[in-house]
Amino acid sequence: MQQDTTPTSDQEKIIIQKIRTLSPDKVAEVVDFVDFISQKDRDSRLLIAGKKLAEDAFKKVWDNTEDELYDRL
Secondary structure, three states, X not given: OXXXXXXXXXXXXXXXXXXXXXOHHHHHHHHHHHHHHHHHHHHHHHHHHHHHHHHHHHHHXXXXXXXXXXXXX
C-alpha cells in the first residue's frame, strides 16, 4: 500500500514559517537538500521499475524445467 506523501496545509505552513526564519544562505541549503531528496526518490522509483521490467525478461531463464534441481537447493 502506497502512503500519501502530500504535505497537509498545516505541514506546509510550518515548513514555510521555519524557512522564513533562515538566512538566505541557509535557505539555499534547504533548497539543495530538497533537490537531493527529490533526486534520491526518483532514483529509487527508477530502480524499482527497472527491477520489475527485469523480472519479466528473466522469467524464462529462471523458470525452466532444466533448473528445477537448483530451485530445490
